[in-house]
Amino acid sequence: MNPIRNIVQGPAKNAFEYYALFFISGFSALIYQIVWQRALFTIYGVNIQSVTVIVTVFMLGLGLGSLAGGRISTLPGIDVLRAFGFIEFSIGIFGAFSLILFHYVQRFTAGISTAPTAFASFLLLLIPTLLMGSTLPLLVEHLVRRTENVGESVGSLYCVNTLGSAIACFLASIFLMRTLGQAGCIRVAAGLNLIVGSLAIVRAFRNPPRDAAMPDKSAPSPNMTVIRTISVSTGMFLAGASGFVALAYEILWYHIYSYTSAGRASCFATLLGCYLAGIAYGSLLVHDACKQKLRKDLARTMRAASIVVCTGSIVAFLVVPLTAFCVTTLKIPYELTFVFVAIAAGLIGAAFPIISHASIDPEDEAGRKISYLYLSNIVGSALGSVAIGFILMDHLSTAQISILLLATGVLMAAVLAALARPLKANRVLAFGFAISLLLAIESRALFSGLFERLMFRSDYRSSMSFDSVIENRSGVITVDKAGLVYGGGIYDGAFRIDPLNDTNNIFRAFAIAAMHPNPRHALVIGLSSGSWAQVLVNHPKLEDATVVEINPGYLKLIEQHPLVSSLLHNPKVHIDIDDGRRWLLAHPDAKFDFILMNTSFNWRSNVTNLLSVEFLQLARRHLNSKGILYYNTTGSGRVQLTGAEVFPYALRVANFIAVSDAPIHFDRTGWRRILESYMIDRRPVFDLSDPSSRRCLDQWLSMPVSEQKGNDGSVQATIEDRTSLIHRLQGQRVITDDNMGTEWW
Numbered sequence: 001m002n003p004i005r006n007i008v009q010g011p012a013k014n015a016f017e018y019y020a021l022f023f024i025s026g027f028s029a030l031i032y033q034i035v036w037q038r039a040l041f042t043i044y045g046v047n048i049q050s051v052t053v054i055v056t057v058f059m060l061g062l063g064l065g066s067l068a069g070g071r072i073s074t075l076p077g078i079d080v081l082r083a084f085g086f087i088e089f090s091i092g093i094f095g096a097f098s099l100i101l102f103h104y105v106q107r108f109t110a111g112i113s114t115a116p117t118a119f120a121s122f123l124l125l126l127i128p129t130l131l132m133g134s135t136l137p138l139l140v141e142h143l144v145r146r147t148e149n150v151g152e153s154v155g156s157l158y159c160v161n162t163l164g165s166a167i168a169c170f171l172a173s174i175f176l177m178r179t180l181g182q183a184g185c186i187r188v189a190a191g192l193n194l195i196v197g198s199l200a201i202v203r204a205f206r207n208p209p210r211d212a213a214m215p216d217k218s219a220p221s222p223n224m225t226v227i228r229t230i231s232v233s234t235g236m237f238l239a240g241a242s243g244f245v246a247l248a249y250e251i252l253w254y255h256i257y258s259y260t261s262a263g264r265a266s267c268f269a270t271l272l273g274c275y276l277a278g279i280a281y282g283s284l285l286v287h288d289a290c291k292q293k294l295r296k297d298l299a300r301t302m303r304a305a306s307i308v309v310c311t312g313s314i315v316a317f318l319v320v321p322l323t324a325f326c327v328t329t330l331k332i333p334y335e336l337t338f339v340f341v342a343i344a345a346g347l348i349g350a351a352f353p354i355i356s357h358a359s360i361d362p363e364d365e366a367g368r369k370i371s372y373l374y375l376s377n378i379v380g381s382a383l384g385s386v387a388i389g390f391i392l393m394d395h396l397s398t399a400q401i402s403i404l405l406l407a408t409g410v411l412m413a414a415v416l417a418a419l420a421r422p423l424k425a426n427r428v429l430a431f432g433f434a435i436s437l438l439l440a441i442e443s444r445a446l447f448s449g450l451f452e453r454l455m456f457r458s459d460y461r462s463s464m465s466f467d468s469v470i471e472n473r474s475g476v477i478t479v480d481k482a483g484l485v486y487g488g489g490i491y492d493g494a495f496r497i498d499p500l501n502d503t504n505n506i507f508r509a510f511a512i513a514a515m516h517p518n519p520r521h522a523l524v525i526g527l528s529s530g531s532w533a534q535v536l537v538n539h540p541k542l543e544d545a546t547v548v549e550i551n552p553g554y555l556k557l558i559e560q561h562p563l564v565s566s567l568l569h570n571p572k573v574h575i576d577i578d579d580g581r582r583w584l585l586a587h588p589d590a591k592f593d594f595i596l597m598n599t600s601f602n603w604r605s606n607v608t609n610l611l612s613v614e615f616l617q618l619a620r621r622h623l624n625s626k627g628i629l630y631y632n633t634t635g636s637g638r639v640q641l642t643g644a645e646v647f648p649y650a651l652r653v654a655n656f657i658a659v660s661d662a663p664i665h666f667d668r669t670g671w672r673r674i675l676e677s678y679m680i681d682r683r684p685v686f687d688l689s690d691p692s693s694r695r696c697l698d699q700w701l702s703m704p705v706s707e708q709k710g711n712d713g714s715v716q717a718t719i720e721d722r723t724s725l726i727h728r729l730q731g732q733r734v735i736t737d738d739n740m741g742t743e744w745w
Contacts, residue, residue, distance in 0.1 A: 017203065018081075019160040022139055024196050025088060026164030029132050030276075031189040032095055033058065034172050034269065035182045036125070038606075039099055042614070042737050043106045044117050045579025046550070046606045052390045056382045057121045058129055063378035065133020070371025072134065073141035080138045080367065082204035087138070089197030091131045095190035098128070099183060112586070136161070136374055141367025154370060155353040159283035162276045162349075169273030173266040178744035182737070229298065230419055232369055235359025236376035241412045242309070242351035243380030244387075248405055249316045249348065250275055251389040253341055256320050256398065258605075259476045260327065260334045260454045262490035265605040265743035271338060278342035279349030282308075286353040298358060299420045303429075305354040306416035310432035312347025313409025317402050317439055319344055321446040324453040334454075348409070352377055393473035399447035403440050410436045451478055455489055468560070474551035483561075485529045487551070490601065493529040495561045497680060499696045507700050508656050509535040510678070510685070512594065514671035515651065515658050516628050517541065519594035523622070525580035525610065527554045530564035532598050537573055538680045546590070547575045548583045566681050581609050584618055591624045597631035602639050608741040611639050613734055616646040616659070626662040633657050638741055641729040650722035657725075666719055668701050675700070 040054050073080050102124065109120040139157050176185050253275075254268060261267035323337040352373070360369045392401055410433060417429055439446070452464050455478075468479040475488045483495045494504040509532045512519065520543045524533045527549035537545045549555070555575065558564050567573060576583060580597070584590070600607050609615060610631070619629050629647075633639035635655045644650040647659035651666060658664055675697060678685040687693045703718035720728075735741035 018139060018143060019156065021084075021088075021196050021200055022135070022157055023160040023164040024192050025135060026161035027168040028091070028095070028164075028189040028192045028196075029161075030165035030168035030272075031172065031176070031185050032098070032128065032132075034169070034177070035185050035189075036098065036102070038740075039102050039182060039737075040121060040124070041606060042581065042609055043102065043109065043585075044112075044121070045582030046609065052386055053118045054121050054125075055385055057118060058125055059378050059382045059385070060122070061125050061129025062133035063375040063382075064126075065130040065135075066137055066371040066374040066378070068130060068371075069134030069137035070368040073137050073367030073371075074365055079204050080142045081200055084135055084138045084142070085197045085200030085202075085204060087131050087134055087197070088193050088200060091128055092190045092193030092197060094128050094131070095186055095193060099186055133374070133378075137367040137371040140370045141365075144367070154356045155283045155286035158353055159280045162283060163280035166273045166276035166280055169269045169276060173269035173273065173744070177265075177269075177740065181739045229361055230302075230358050232359055232372055234419070235355050235373055238355045238412070238416065239352055239359075239373040240376040240380030240383075241408070241415075242348065242355065243377035244384040245309075245313070245316075245405060245409050245412065246279075246345065246348045246384070247381035248384035248388040248401075248408075249319075249344065251385055252398065252401055252405070253319060255389075255393065255476075256323070256454065257334065259451065259489040260323065263488045263600075263604040265603075265740070268605065270335065271341060274338035274342045275345045278345030278347075280346075281342070282346030282348075282350030283353050285346075286350050286357070301354060301358045302416050302420035303426060305351055305358065306413045306420070307426070307428055307432070308347050308350050308354065309409055309416060310413035310429060310436070312344055312350070313406055313413065314432060314435055314439065315340065315347060316344035316409070317406040317436075318446075320398060320402060320450070324450055328453040351412075389473055391473075393471070397447075397471055398450065399443050402447070403443055406436055406440060451476060451489075455486070468557060470553040470556055472551070472553050474553065477551065477553045477557060479557065485557070487528060487554075487600070488604075490604070492600065493531060493598070495529050495531060495563050497531050497535055497563065497685075499685060499700070500692060502696075504531065505654060506531060506535065508654055509596075510675065510700070511653050511656075511666075511671070512536060512596070512630065513539060513674040513678070514666050514668065515630070515653075515664055516594050516626075517667065517670050517674070519628075520544075521592045521624070522546070522594045522596065523590070523592045524548070525583075525595065525597040526550075526599065527558070527575070528598060529561075530554070530558040530567050532596065533573075534564045534567050534680060536594075536596055537567065537570055538678070540674065540677065540679075542572065544572050544574070546592075547573060548578055548580050549575065550577070550579050552577045579609075581615055581618065584622055588621070590622055591627075592622055593624050593627050595619055595623065595627070595629045595631075597629075599632040599634065601634045602636040603742045603745065605743060608735050608737070608743055611642065611735050611741060612737045613642060613646055614737045616643060620647070620661065623661070626660065628658050628660045628664065630656060630658045636742060637729045637732050638735055640725055641732050642734040644722050644725045644729075645734050648722075650725060652720040652725060654718050672697070672701055 037054055037058075041051070044054070072078060072083055105120065105124060109116070112120065136157065140154055143157060172185065176188070180188065250272075254271060257267055257271050319337075319340045322340050323334060326332050326337050327334050356370055356373050359373060388401060392404070396404070413429065413432070417426065451469055452466055455464060464480055466478045467481055468477075470477040477492075478486045480486070484491065485493045485495070496502070496504050497506055499507065499510070512535075518541045519536075519539060520541060522536055522542060522545045524536060524545060524547040527533055527547055533545070533547055536542065555568065559568060568575070578586075597610060599610055602608070602611060616629070623629065631643075633643070633652075633655050640652060640657050643657045643659045647661060649660045649662060649664050651658045651664045675686060676688060686697050705719045705721075733739065
């Protein structure tokens, strides 16, 4: 009889209760991750540096926690289930107060540079991520003592925990974030942690482990079967490589799907949910395989791992071109192509439980050793995130990165196959290598016209063709043959400042002169094509302008277009590459007469960071006396109402709103005087000798006001005052950082 059986009461026939606990634990952990990342973005910005730092720090904490959990699992007389319960309870307590803590820290760290940001994020997330990371080694140790099978235990626990996270993603996308907001989601997650912790503690006290010593490894039982394994160090390397490939692909897929979805907030949560669901299913298959065919056969385990990784690398490489094909040729919604992500993630993610099975003897401190592999997997994942999202996307195209990851996956598959002893010819693996080589050769055809095909949506014409494509870590910028700019897969402006060809409603930019006749110091948040900034900086009274743009790709684009290229060399202009909210926090003493934001669509991810009550109050502190904040509401009543509620004076101009703490007068007489003398690059905007130019000027000056109504009672006015705004929009909710406006609707 195997002596390890003396420690527990029978086999794992009652393992379902542990799976249920770990499922709920995974659900809560993912809710925390989504909300905490969002909360930290409001503090440290949503530029790629902040995103990478926060994700990497989160994962680093999980890795260190896995080491702590592995160490705890080896302590003499430790009840790992009871320890798991206390840890879950502690996570719940921290979670309940987490947003309050984040907001407190914000007052002392907002606006700091990248290195201090990383350190502050690390300190904020260290305690909860340490606790979260420690749970897997503890439950693996607990379950391995019952099953005597590492692959089965890791596969099952990895499956239920990841499945819980996947379902959390789906519910966050569909229901939780839009109805409960950040604070409500945190309360749900914290409550679930407290329940899980309490149940685990009660279960541990009711069924304490028997006081039996672990078997003496130096004197194995004559009935004990010796299980061949690869070294833990080799397993750590392979686990790290699998984590690198898996998360690198996730970053690449999000880059592509963010473009395809035009930056919808729900896209990331749904994509992550499908990704995690795929990993969960892959882990379930590993659980079954390790329980039966791979139980004690190292050679078969390594060959199976190599086939899984090679196949997964091929499918992962094909996700992007298959998505483009389905969206363009089959005309199906992009969301349905997430099934490719799930399949690829399931294959690549299955590598970790298989490698764990091949590396760890179930009777030799499985909890401690799994913590080493888990740490390596997380470190590899963090490196994949940094390498792809922070470095390579600034230098390589999507096609080139895909080829690189395909080669990395095939190389890993080859290493796994080489570790199988005895070596055997494997036709399946050879066929996989041949397919991989063929895909690399044909990659140019597979990725040709990728971004035109990915924008094949009902709101854009099917014949779209791009003259310029700029792809970097901040996103994808494209320009079509008509000079229209698309940022992140959606309309973002045009290279036009001519009033006679006002297809981009540039009159809204010139209207600045009617509201503030003397804007000496201006701030522009968001550059895009540069047309709006070009109009503002050529205002005859402007002395200096600071432009804050999050994507440096726009500077490269502007330089190529003579209509706006002078903006980059204008001595009055200073350009900073940064997140707009972060910049304001980092420059508390900066004051402006005018702040201009041609904000993107109100439903896009993270855009409410520039539309919320909290942001407007921040911007207010940067306005001089009689200063005006002027920004695009993209037709949203909630955005307009929020501005009118925060500031005592407001004026809507088309779909823009101007807000201030001082009265705003739309001075048509002064506006005519300025427009008649307005010059850009030493050329007059209005040629008063041209009848069509004079007619355009007269049309601008006669824009209707809010008292004029349409036949159906709707407001048809170009200009609307605050009283009319509040009356028309009564009953709607203002936008806050917590409710995130319309992003999740």
